[in-house]
Amino acid sequence: MNxxxxxxxxxxxxxxxxxxxxxxxxxxSLVLGxxxxxxxxxxxxxxxxxATTYVTTVRNTPLVIVFAFFAFFAPIINIRFTWLDxxxxxxxxxxxxxxxxASLSLYTCTFVCEALRAGVNAVPLGQAEAARAIxxxxxxxxxxxxxxxxxxxxxxxxxxxQIALIKNTSVAAVFGVAEAVAQMxxxxxxxxxQRLGIFIAFAIGYIVLVEVVSFAAARAERRWRIA
Amino acid sequence: xxxxxxxATSAATGEPLVVxxxxxxxxxxxxxxxxxxxxxxxxxxxxxxGPSGSxxxxxxxxxxxxxxxxxxxxxxxxEPLPQEGKELANLRAEVGMVFQSFxxxxxxxxxxxxxxxxxxxxxxxxxxxxxxxxxxxDRVGVGHQAAKYPAQxxxxxxxxxxxxxxxxxxxxxMLFDEPTSALDPEMISEVLDVMVDLAKGGMTMIVVTHExxxxxxxxxxxxxxxxxxxxxxxxxxxFFTNPRSDRAKDFLGKILRH
Ligand SMILES: Nc1ncnc2c1ncn2[C@@H]1O[C@H](COP(=O)(O)OP(=O)(O)OP(=O)(O)O)[C@@H](O)[C@H]1O
Ligand SMILES: [Mg+2]
Numbered sequence: 001m002n003x004x005x006x007x008x009x010x011x012x013x014x015x016x017x018x019x020x021x022x023x024x025x026x027x028x029s030l031v032l033g034x035x036x037x038x039x040x041x042x043x044x045x046x047x048x049x050x051a052t053t054y055v056t057t058v059r060n061t062p063l064v065i066v067f068a069f070f071a072f073f074a075p076i077i078n079i080r081f082t083w084l085d086x087x088x089x090x091x092x093x094x095x096x097x098x099x100x101x102a103s104l105s106l107y108t109c110t111f112v113c114e115a116l117r118a119g120v121n122a123v124p125l126g127q128a129e130a131a132r133a134i135x136x137x138x139x140x141x142x143x144x145x146x147x148x149x150x151x152x153x154x155x156x157x158x159x160x161x162q163i164a165l166i167k168n169t170s171v172a173a174v175f176g177v178a179e180a181v182a183q184m185x186x187x188x189x190x191x192x193x194q195r196l197g198i199f200i201a202f203a204i205g206y207i208v209l210v211e212v213v214s215f216a217a218a219r220a221e222r223r224w225r226i227a
Numbered sequence: 228x229x230x231x232x233x234x235a236t237s238a239a240t241g242e243p244l245v246v247x248x249x250x251x252x253x254x255x256x257x258x259x260x261x262x263x264x265x266x267x268x269x270x271x272x273x274x275x276x277g278p279s280g281s282x283x284x285x286x287x288x289x290x291x292x293x294x295x296x297x298x299x300x301x302x303x304x305x306e307p308l309p310q311e312g313k314e315l316a317n318l319r320a321e322v323g324m325v326f327q328s329f330x331x332x333x334x335x336x337x338x339x340x341x342x343x344x345x346x347x348x349x350x351x352x353x354x355x356x357x358x359x360x361x362x363x364x365d366r367v368g369v370g371h372q373a374a375k376y377p378a379q380x381x382x383x384x385x386x387x388x389x390x391x392x393x394x395x396x397x398x399x400x401m402l403f404d405e406p407t408s409a410l411d412p413e414m415i416s417e418v419l420d421v422m423v424d425l426a427k428g429g430m431t432m433i434v435v436t437h438e439x440x441x442x443x444x445x446x447x448x449x450x451x452x453x454x455x456x457x458x459x460x461x462x463x464x465x466f467f468t469n470p471r472s473d474r475a476k477d478f479l480g481k482i483l484r485h
Contacts, residue, residue, distance in 0.1 A: 043311075129293055130330035130389075134344035134396055135320025137313060144347060149334050224334075 003191035004201040013090060014183030015205050020091065021100055021169040021179060022209065026162050028105035033112025037150075038142050040113065041120055051113070059110040063171050066107045070099040071175050100172035104165060111161040119154030120146055152224045159217035166209050180205055244269045244304055244431050245290060245400055251298035252285060252455075259285045260296065261456040267400070272432045274442040274463065277452035278478055283435040286452070287404045290433065291322040304399060320348050323393030323401040327409050329385040331377035331392070337364065338373040341392045349396065356395075363391040367421050383414030387421055400431040407438060437482055439467060451475045 004011050039051035058066065074080070081098025123146050131145040151158070173182035184202045188195050245267040252260040259282045267273050275283050288294040290301060292308050292315060301308050303322065309315045331340050341360035345351040351359075364370045367387040369380070377385055386406055393401060403422065407415040419441050426432055426445040436442070442449055442463045449466040451459040453474040459466065470476045 124330075126326060126328055126330035127332060130324075130326065130332065130392075131343075132293065132316075133291060133319055133322075133324040133326075134392065135316045135318075135348040136344070137316040140316075140347055144343060145332055145334075152334065 002197070003187050003194045004198055007187075010183055010186075011201065011205070014178060014180045015209075016091060017097075017172075017177060017179040018166070018169050018205075019209065020093070021097070021104060021172055021177070022162075022166050025101050025104035025108060025169070026165055028101065029108035029112050029161075029165065030158075032105060032109035033116055034147065036109060036113035037116040037120060038139075038147075040117060041142075043138055055110045055113050058107060059114070061107075063103070063107050063168055064174070067100070067103045067171055067175055070103045074099070096172075096176045100169075100175060100177050104168060104172070108161060108165045108168070111164070112158065115154045115157035115161055116147075116150055118157065119150030119152070122153040123149045152221075155217055155221050155224070159213060162213055162217075163210050166206065166213065242269045243267070244271075245433070246302045247286075247290075247299070248301070249299035250289065250296050250301060252282075252289065252294065252296045259455050260289065261454070263299070263455075263457055265450065265457060267431060267433060269431055270429045271448065272426045272430075272434065272446045273448050273450055274446040275433060275435045275450045275452060276437060276442070276478075277458075281452040282455040283452055284404050287324070287402045287433065287435055290400075290402055291319050291324055293324075316348070320344065320396050321399045323396060323398035325386070325389050325393055325401065325403045325406045327405040329377070329382070329389045329409075331385055331388055333377055335376075336373065337369065337375055337377065337380070337388050340377065340388060341395050344392065344396045360391070360395055363394055364388070367391045368417070381414060382410045383417045386410065386414075386418045390418075390421055390425075394425075400433065401425065403432065403434040403436065405435050405437075407436065439463075439482075443467065451478070453478070 036051045036055060039047040040055070042048060070079070081095045081102070084094055084098035086093040127145055127149065128141050131141040136144060169179055170181035172179050173185070176182075180202055184198060187198045191198065243266045245265075247263050247265040250260055250263040251258070263286065265273075265286075275286065277283055285294055289296050290303075292301075303318060306318075309318055331337075332343065335343065338357060338360055341363060342353070342356040345356040345359065346353055349356075361370060361373060364373055367390055369384050369387050369391070372380055372384060372388075377388070380388065390401075390406075406422070407418050410418065415438070419438060422432070422434070422441065423445045432445075434441070434446070446463045449461055449463050450457055451461075451466065451470075451472070451474070453472075459470065459472045459475045461469075461471075466475070467479065470479055
């Protein structure tokens with residue numbers, strides 16, 4: 001573990017990337033997942049079918065293949081993230097980071113959609129009917145009445161989805177983002193004898209992130225509990 | 228406590244407001260509405276009564292198009308009900324609906340329940356909507372509960388909030404689908420009192436209920452439904468004392484016996 005303690009900077013920087021991947025992909029996945037669920041329960045048949053197809057396809061594809069798509073195939077059909085060139089302090093957010101965020105959020109949003117759909121189904125039908133009865137159009141019914149209640153009902157599965165996302169950010173290592181697992185490999189390559197300590201140090205990093213998310217979810221659940 | 232709208236009269240003006248013309252509806256093979264012809268005039272209070280499964284709820288829900296109809300037409304204030312989209316939403320804003328199970332928005336406070344429609348649909352500003360909502364809540368006797376959530380209120384209080392929520396949209400007509408049948412007996416009268424005041428204030432109302440007391444005090448007309456059709460229409464007194472059809476006699480016999 002001394003290897004890590006001696007180069008705490010590299011360790012923290014790596015988790016900085018992990019955190020950045022998680023926060024950005026997490027927020028995007030929530031937004032996209034909400035749009036998907038609105039399409040899936042909405043009145044337009046074409047959108048319903050499109051969302052259903054997307055969710056079933058992507059959700060059943062291993063994440064590595066989604067990453068491979070953005071790494072190898074997307075550039076061929078001219079989807080590139082070369083426009084991304086942001087530098088904040090010691091952090092560089094460039095093409096690889098963009099591709100990783102796209103892969104993670106487009107993958108995770110399908111799980112967000114399914115968690116939210118269960119939440120929507122948990123909202124009594126009368127809630128939506130009462131909302132329609134006061135003259136709200138579909139969008140208004142969803143944003144004002146159904147989704148806020150669906151989010152509350154879906155909070156535990158949504159937290160699980162976001163926790164899975166934290167761990168999935170490690171796949172970005174394969175594609176050259178210098179996040180935690182990539183840095184862990186650098187450490188173990190240079191200090192093979194300290195492998196166990198290095199693993200433990202990085203496991204602790206993930207546990208801390210996961211615990212923060214669990215704690216936030218538990219607090220939100222308590223605060224939002226319907227009286 | 229009075230819910231009288233300014234300038235409204237308690238007598239029906241004779242001008243048709245809700246008109247159902249040869250309305251038919253099926254749920255699959257089940258013919259739930261059979262050739263319904265019904266005109267409700269402005270200011271009129273119509274009580275709809277009939278055995279379970281006779282199509283009363285479906286009739287109510289068809290009037291604000293929570294259910295579509297298969298044949299015939301329904302019009303409100305001379306305009307046929309729009310098919311969908313913005314116009315349909317606008318129509319629903321003109322028709323107040325009170326459900327058997329209240330259906331207050333569980334995640335919103337009592338005040339927010341009442342202001343949601345005025346703010347989001349009528350685009351009123353928040354302060355004005357809240358002032359009006361508080362006045363309405365005071366009138367239905369739950370003004371001091373404004374900051375609470377629906378689950379913290381009794382059934383009778385929730386139903387009165389639901390009435391206030393519908394009234395906040397200034398509807399042309401109010402539909403009530405068995406508004407008191409989910410309530411404990413001691414709470415029924417507090418809701419009926421509010422409804423009687425509304426009726427006296429000149430509100431046009433279509434009320435599905437088996438509360439004969441309400442029908443006798445507030446209704447101009449009783450419509451008796453059986454098997455999806457209107458089997459009999461009469462004044463409350465005539466209907467309850469002198470039912471003409473066998474179905475109505477049979478039905479009244481059953482509900483009067485206990
Ligand atoms: N969504 C639906 N799908 C299929 N059948 C339905 C549906 N809603 C109602 N029905 C059937 O239509 C018939 C009329 O139902 P409706 O709810 O209008 O009756 P009601 O007169 O309101 O009865 P109650 O007094 O029990 O409320 C019933 O036989 C009912 O089972
Ligand atoms: Mg009914």
